[in-house]
Amino acid sequence: MFARMRMLxxxxxxxxxxxxxxxxxQFINVLTGGTSxxxxxxxVALSEIYAEGIEGxxxxxxxxxxxxxxxxxxxxxxxxxxxxxxxxxxxxxxxxTEAGFPGRLEKLRGxxxxxxxxxxxxxxxxxGIETLADLKGKSLSVxxxxxxxxxxxxxxxxxxxxxxxxxxxxxxxxxxESVELIKNRQLDATLQSAGLGVASIxxxxxxxxxxxxxxxxxIVGKIGAPFLSATIPAxxxxxxxxxxxxxxxxxxxxxxADVPDEVVYAMTRLLFENLDRLAAAHAAAKAIDPAxxxxxxxxxxxxxxxxxxxxxxxxx
Numbered sequence: 001m002f003a004r005m006r007m008l009x010x011x012x013x014x015x016x017x018x019x020x021x022x023x024x025x026q027f028i029n030v031l032t033g034g035t036s037x038x039x040x041x042x043x044v045a046l047s048e049i050y051a052e053g054i055e056g057x058x059x060x061x062x063x064x065x066x067x068x069x070x071x072x073x074x075x076x077x078x079x080x081x082x083x084x085x086x087x088x089x090x091x092x093x094x095x096x097t098e099a100g101f102p103g104r105l106e107k108l109r110g111x112x113x114x115x116x117x118x119x120x121x122x123x124x125x126x127x128g129i130e131t132l133a134d135l136k137g138k139s140l141s142v143x144x145x146x147x148x149x150x151x152x153x154x155x156x157x158x159x160x161x162x163x164x165x166x167x168x169x170x171x172x173x174x175x176x177e178s179v180e181l182i183k184n185r186q187l188d189a190t191l192q193s194a195g196l197g198v199a200s201i202x203x204x205x206x207x208x209x210x211x212x213x214x215x216x217x218x219i220v221g222k223i224g225a226p227f228l229s230a231t232i233p234a235x236x237x238x239x240x241x242x243x244x245x246x247x248x249x250x251x252x253x254x255x256x257a258d259v260p261d262e263v264v265y266a267m268t269r270l271l272f273e274n275l276d277r278l279a280a281a282h283a284a285a286k287a288i289d290p291a292x293x294x295x296x297x298x299x300x301x302x303x304x305x306x307x308x309x310x311x312x313x314x315x316x
Contacts (some may be wrong), residue, residue, distance in 0.1 A: 003026055026263050028059045031073055033066035036176035036203075037221065038195040038284045039083040039208070045281035046271065053270045054263070067148025068092075068100040071151070073132050074256045075105040081259075081267060085117055085148035085193065086119035086226040086250040087155070096141045097138060100146030107257045109302035113295050115195055115287035116248040118230055119152055121213035122201055122237075123189035129258040130211055131218070137208075138188040139169040141178035149193040152249065156191070156215055159222040175200035183207050193249070193285025205237035210237055212244045220247040250295070255302050264304025272312075290314060 028050055032043035052057040062079065065068055071081035071092040083152045084092075088099065096106035123129035130140055142164070144148030150172065153311040157163055164170045171178065171187060179200045181187035192198060204210060217229040230248035234241055253271070255264055271278075272293075278285035293314060294301065301309070 034174040125209035141171040261304035
């Protein structure tokens with residue numbers, strides 16, 4: 001508690017002393033995800049914070065297919081800051097073509113570790129799906145093709161000794177579209193990698209009775225880092241009466257080596273000075289902790305972000 005207090009006080013002192021970059025107009029495109037996920041509302045909040053706090057900045061939010069698309073757009077110079085899952089960032093840095101990258105993405109730079117994504121597999125109660133094995137022969141949406149969610153789905157299935165071939169039908173749809181098909185009885189289940197309380201699953205749970213399907217710790221252990229065992233607490237969604245074991249993987253804010261140091265410094269500082277505003281945009285942001293901002297970072301930290309972390313005492 002005292003360490004966090006000192007950090008916040010240090011941040012306030014930095015805010016008073018540091019000039020926000022001015023001069024030439026800076027364009028900031030915030031790359032998020034689908035509008036029914038967690039990235040999008042947090043991206044909107046960040047865009048407002050940056051528009052107010054960075055003099056002369058022109059800021060916009062772009063809804064995307066999330067992690068993989070975001071990282072490719074960053075590499076192409078079509079964004080300045082992006083949300084992404086940690087396993088996608090790692091795959092991008094390694095040039096994993098099967099994950100949807102053309103080769104090693106050399107320009108990616110870390111800005112901050114933020115909150116964990118939880119793998120949330122939700123089925124209608126009428127489908128009879130209660131376990132991963134029960135998905136065999138059923139219809140499941142695994143997220144947009146080659147999205148971070150879909151990469152998570154592949155990892156979960158492989159660790160469980162299953163593949164998409166075991167399913168009756170596979171759909172590659174964003175969160176909201178998946179939920180609409182389930183509501184219309186055209187789909188049995190959806191796998192969504194997102195913060196707890198994601199709007200799409202909340203919407204589904206208020207419309208039809210659901211089962212939240214567990215991903216047992218032994219399966220998570222087979223996947224290994226960056227996946228960790230986690231729990232979806234009882235009551236996260238309507239009708240969810242018990243805790244459900246699952247996997248979690250960290251989310252990161254990533255930028256490009258081409259973005260000026262002063263701009264990244266300001267983006268990093270304003271992020272941590274406005275955590276209350278981000279938490280108001282989505283509860284997932286309550287898990288953002290400046291003391292853990294560099295934990296598990298899969299790519300080099302941007303020099304602008306590094307400057308902030310040194311001034312805040314997070315980096316020595």
